[in-house]
Amino acid sequence: MSNNTEFTLAELMIVAASESWRGDGEVLASGIGVIPRLGASLAKLTYAPELLMTDSECFLVEEPIPLGPRGDYVPKYSGYMSFERVFECVWGGRRHAMIGPTQIDRFGQTNLSVVGDYRKPKAAILGVRGLPGNSINHINSFFVPNHSKRVFVEGEVDMVSGGGFNPARWAPGMKQDFMDIRRIVTDLCVLDFEGPDHAIRVRSLHPGVSFDEVQEKTGFPLLKAPEMGETPHPTAAQLAKGNPPGIRAAA
Amino acid sequence: MNKLMTTADVVDQLRDGMTIGFGGWGPRRKPMAIVREILRSDVKDLTVVSYGGPDVGMLCAAGKVKKLIFGFATLDAIPLEPWYRKVREAGKLELLELDEGMWQWGLRAAGMRVPFLPTRCGLATDVTKLNPELKTIQSPYDDGEVLLAMPALKLDVALVHVNVADQLGNTLIQGGDPYFDHLVARAADACYVSAERVEERLALTPDQARLNTFERYLVKGVVHAPCGAHPTTCAPEYGWDMSHFKRYVASAAEEGGWQAYMDEFVTPGEAAYQDKNGGIERMGKLPLPVF
Numbered sequence: 001m002s003n004n005t006e007f008t009l010a011e012l013m014i015v016a017a018s019e020s021w022r023g024d025g026e027v028l029a030s031g032i033g034v035i036p037r038l039g040a041s042l043a044k045l046t047y048a049p050e051l052l053m054t055d056s057e058c059f060l061v062e063e064p065i066p067l068g069p070r071g072d073y074v075p076k077y078s079g080y081m082s083f084e085r086v087f088e089c090v091w092g093g094r095r096h097a098m099i100g101p102t103q104i105d106r107f108g109q110t111n112l113s114v115v116g117d118y119r120k121p122k123a124a125i126l127g128v129r130g131l132p133g134n135s136i137n138h139i140n141s142f143f144v145p146n147h148s149k150r151v152f153v154e155g156e157v158d159m160v161s162g163g164g165f166n167p168a169r170w171a172p173g174m175k176q177d178f179m180d181i182r183r184i185v186t187d188l189c190v191l192d193f194e195g196p197d198h199a200i201r202v203r204s205l206h207p208g209v210s211f212d213e214v215q216e217k218t219g220f221p222l223l224k225a226p227e228m229g230e231t232p233h234p235t236a237a238q239l240a241k242g243n244p245p246g247i248r249a250a251a
Numbered sequence: 252m253n254k255l256m257t258t259a260d261v262v263d264q265l266r267d268g269m270t271i272g273f274g275g276w277g278p279r280r281k282p283m284a285i286v287r288e289i290l291r292s293d294v295k296d297l298t299v300v301s302y303g304g305p306d307v308g309m310l311c312a313a314g315k316v317k318k319l320i321f322g323f324a325t326l327d328a329i330p331l332e333p334w335y336r337k338v339r340e341a342g343k344l345e346l347l348e349l350d351e352g353m354w355q356w357g358l359r360a361a362g363m364r365v366p367f368l369p370t371r372c373g374l375a376t377d378v379t380k381l382n383p384e385l386k387t388i389q390s391p392y393d394d395g396e397v398l399l400a401m402p403a404l405k406l407d408v409a410l411v412h413v414n415v416a417d418q419l420g421n422t423l424i425q426g427g428d429p430y431f432d433h434l435v436a437r438a439a440d441a442c443y444v445s446a447e448r449v450e451e452r453l454a455l456t457p458d459q460a461r462l463n464t465f466e467r468y469l470v471k472g473v474v475h476a477p478c479g480a481h482p483t484t485c486a487p488e489y490g491w492d493m494s495h496f497k498r499y500v501a502s503a504a505e506e507g508g509w510q511a512y513m514d515e516f517v518t519p520g521e522a523a524y525q526d527k528n529g530g531i532e533r534m535g536k537l538p539l540p541v542f
Contacts, residue, residue, distance in 0.1 A: 120342030
């Protein structure tokens, strides 16, 4: 047992992120940003060696690439995954991405485009990027480093970039079956959409965080998962995975 | 047959109000020498079609863009494209903001000369709600599924930067990822390429020839533009120029910043641009980013 192992919040979130890919089988694991990427790498290095992963450019690797300057490390490529192939993968549904949207609402709809009025926004962010296509084609999870009402907004997100479980947005005949929103890992908790009619729930709380605190920092009502407990602590074995993939190095 | 021309010759082919597609991806392999020539010209009211990087930002800063057809604008290492952001927040752009997949689907449709291609991407989002000109279509087969009919994105002109070209219009993209330049080229009435190196006629091994991603019949003109993607990357030769990006980003926060950037880097011409950036010896050796 490793209950006495010391760990940081970043390490806890990396391990929580890595759990998102459990049971997915042979899919492309795309963790965008440091913690999602290290989470995907950890998953591949521990319980999910079957995951596919890239070097964050255009080659597939079976050994996750270390973060940042590589020194003497030479990546060992096992295949090719140009941007064009990533889209083919997206449309075929064999991908589970974890990204950090600017806003998320209770339907799992996400925004990466603008904050405020669409025509004259308070803040222009990146644009919708691949979120519309990702959301309707494959599994998605999200990472939120600063759990707050600015991210988890009341009502709908300002610009629905990634679709979600809002019945008003779906017309008859549109295929929702491939939409699969799994987890949201934040600095306070882990959320999922496994409540009635995909209601958003707190799945686990990070050490020292209460449900009330999470609710207070969220712009919509949350459910408690019946099994809601503390987010699993990183094990010594997980922490020992050096760089690559470097969960200690990043924390 | 000799398609060699200058950046000025390319810009002479552009007209106010044209729809222009750009190759590359964000801050990667953008035809920036040609973009700078557009900035020096009086061409205006452009519809810009791009996976946006500083091509989009600079054309926005210079007031050249009437409408933007895009999925994003970013400098990657600096996530927010400063001039796109500033002009976008001022509410001055017409927009067709598309899912990245829809964007290339539109170009594919144009290249295939069909009016649309079906996709699920964009359904149940604000992409379709904000752009009622994007219509749905019901599958004529037993499934009856309702899909988005992504309309063809026909381009007047495509501008692409490649590693190697010849005078006939043959091109090689030697970086690991060719991005979507072939689709941009196919969607256009006329494609002009700039190239790091131009040869009279390519004579290649099979491995090299595989790096040709679109046919020369699509290419109307070839420009020799060493370091012509700067400040964006041109793998495998050089990476992006972070110090230049920082200078460019700072210009968006300064009073008169764009005019100062133009005066310092653009107006004096490409030779002066290279001198200002340490010459092609420095520019051509900028390290590729590591992720």
